[in-house]
Amino acid sequence: MLTFILRRLLLAVPVLLGVVFVVMLTIDLLPGDAVTLMLGEHATKDAVARLREHLGLDKPFFVRYLDYVGQLVHGDLGRSIQQNRPVAAELGDAWPATLQLTVAALLLAAALGIAAGAASAVWPNSLFDAVARLGSLFGLSMPIFWTGLVLIVVFSLWLNWLPVGGAGSLTHLVLPAVTLALPSVAMIARLTRSAVLDVLREDYVRTARAKGLRELWVLGRHALRNALIPIITLVGLQSGQLMGGAVLTETVFSWPGLGRLMVKAIFARDYVLLQGAVLVFALAFVIINLLVDLSYGLLDPRVGRQG
């Protein structure tokens, strides 16, 4: 088991290094020159050259890559060009908001999705099932940014129950969290339904029922526990979806998180901040996948033994 954990952790390192590489390479390819943007169009060639040298942009790509990795190891993410603050500080201000939003959405999605999916499986082809399945299809098809806007129109404009945007209180969290959670609820519900249906067909469930165990016990202890393995994998993978969706949701609701920060950085060509932000997202995603892998090893003893 320990070897399993160690091996997965070790494999994560080259992936992270590769992520840094891809991020830097793409930002390099971004059209528009960061230095000219900073100094303005009327800057003298001299000033441009000097700033470029100061920022280290005149060095070849590989040198910059190694320099950056070296920096990262020391925890230095550089300074934001736009704000002239350390990137780590900018990210530090923003990530709690994103974490709050993503966790809220994930919990909501898991709770609603698993409940709806399990109920659908227990009463297949009922009215509830039909409505739930149709609802899931709609939920998967709705663009997140549109869902957010529609919710704003209904709950802020027409009903005036909830604020339009910004952060600060629980009422501010409701709409963004629901918006972000919706596609995941749909996916999780669909998967839970099929996973639980598969499990309910298994022999050991029939045995449990034949033994005379209460239906709820059969469901909770036997069925759901085994169905949980693919469900947890999906929930973990949904975190990646949620991070992508967070970028859109934060933009729509003016939520002060990493996603909104990233979009602003893109438009300002603040490549240092952008590198840091994308890195944090990717890192979070890798860590979550790792946790999912590890939980897989815990839940399914067969996997843990192989190592």
Added chain:
Amino acid sequence: MDAWSRFRRNRLALVGLVLVAVLALSALLAPWVAPYDPARQSLIEKRARPGGKYILGADEFGRDILSRVIYGSRVALLVGVLSAAIAVVGGLGLGMIAGFSGGWLDSLMMRAIEILLAFPYLLLALAIVAALGPGSLNTTIAVGIWGVPAVTRIVRGSVLALRETEYVGAARALGAPALALLRRHILPNIVPSLIVYATLFMANAILLEAALSFLGLGVQPPTASWGLMVSTGRDVLLVAPHVATVPGLAIMLAVLAFNLVGDGLRDALDPRLRGS
């Protein structure tokens, strides 16, 4: 019962197919079906409510929303279908190379794919689109490239599995060259699941393009893209909500259509894949 009749019995799938047909027709016949020129501005009538002269209302520049939605279907369909084609062709090629050669090449490709898939979906697409530059065609290519890693992994998996089957083993024992093996034995087995995947991919491609255009990084004005329309409609959301919400409805219907057809195809082509 063959696949087509199974598909036909699925009412939801048929609804999806009808919606896709509507989408395709409006894209093809846009110049004849749209009541107004999508770029025609009429500032006096800006933000006109739906009904009356402009059936779906007018946007912040007085342009007819219905016409822009109709023209927007061109972008949606272009991106959806073309990017799926790029992803499938690219992924098919790379997946077969990886699955068939094995060894260090396979490992290298798998590591690269793992790295690419370590990015949340939007970020990866953003990165590619940022590198290529904005615009409809670049966005299409970007979404297509974004889809290649996932398809590669699927194809590779199938190739690896099929490589070990008896009939491939027999063919090899008979001395069949690798290319013929790929073409005659492996490919026909991959095609059904690829078709399903491609259809569902089109749904996601439309969503992705809408998201990129919404952020201002995809299709650029004055091209009518639904995502872009939602984005600019956001400015007048509180006074004229229809400007932003109507194009979004179009996005949802188009995506729903492809999801329904994809689900239907999956149920029809392999009932074993269903959850019920």
